[in-house]
Structure formats: C-alpha cells, structure tokens
Amino acid sequence: MRICQGREIDVEDHNAGLRWGVGKRLEFIEFRLFWEGRVNRSDLMEQYGISVNQASADLSRYIALAPENMVYDKSMRTYVRTPEFKPHFSEPDASKYLAELRSVSEGILDREDAWIAELPPFASAPTPVRGVNPATLRSVVGAKKWLGLFEQFRVVS
Secondary structure, three states, X not given: OEEEOOEEXXXXXXXXXXXXXHHHHHHHHHHHHHHHOEEOHHHHHHHHOOOHHHHHHHHHHHHHXXXXXXXXXXXXXXXXXXXXXXXXXXXXXXXXXXXXXXXHHOOOOOHHHOOOOOOOOOOOOOOOOOOOOHHHHHHXXXXXXXXXXXXXXXXXX
C-alpha cells in the first residue's frame, strides 16, 4: 500500500497475476499518461519491440483495469489522459522523472531507453530535499512545451 496524491493505492493488487513484462508495459502506459498526457500503440512498439497486436492488447488490458484513466481521441489518433486519472500501476515520482532526465542528458541512459517521450530542455540541478510534487512538475514541464510551441508559431507567423 502506498500513498499517492493524498490517497492510498495498492500497486501490488493491480499487478497481481500479471506476467512481469505485461506489468512493466502497463506501468509504461501509466507513466506516459501521467507525464505526457497521451500514449499510443507505436509508443509501446518502439519502447518494447512488440507487435501491433501485442500493443493493442496491452492498451485494451489497461482500459479494462483502469477505464477512468484514458480515452481514445480520434482526431489525434492516440489515447489521452482523462481529468479523472488516478494511478493504478505505479506511483508518480518527481525524483525519478528528474533522475531520468539527468541520466539521459549526462549520457548514462540512452535516449531510446527513456520512458519520457519529449525531453524538455534540461539543466542539471539537485532535487530539493523537501521533494517535488509530481503533479506540479508535470504542469511545469507541460507549460514549457506549450510555450515552445507558441514561440515556434510566433516565429512562423
């Protein structure tokens, strides 16, 4: 049992009876939903080298186990996080997210092995001792992406 965003989640219950590889792919789906706001079959296929059928089966399994967390957006052709999203397979952790960013930027982790889809600009800084709220970090990273898109649009205009 873990505390996540002020509520208890039982990660072990959701992973019970799942093969290790399936459980890791469900965690990956949840990671992408929480941090990026979206996930699709090609994300799973590229990260794990699985077939279209296996990626579809994993997404269907995730929907069956956490139906309130994502919906398919036909115009974007991807699954998007819902406002009702609640983690079921992993606890969002700002320190782990920042450690992955740092590992990629310092060449410790290959880019293709990272779970972060779009790496924001990153300069290494120590993680505050008091910790960082994952939802707050997600908002900051998301805002930075939108500001970058706005700047690109402004330059083109």
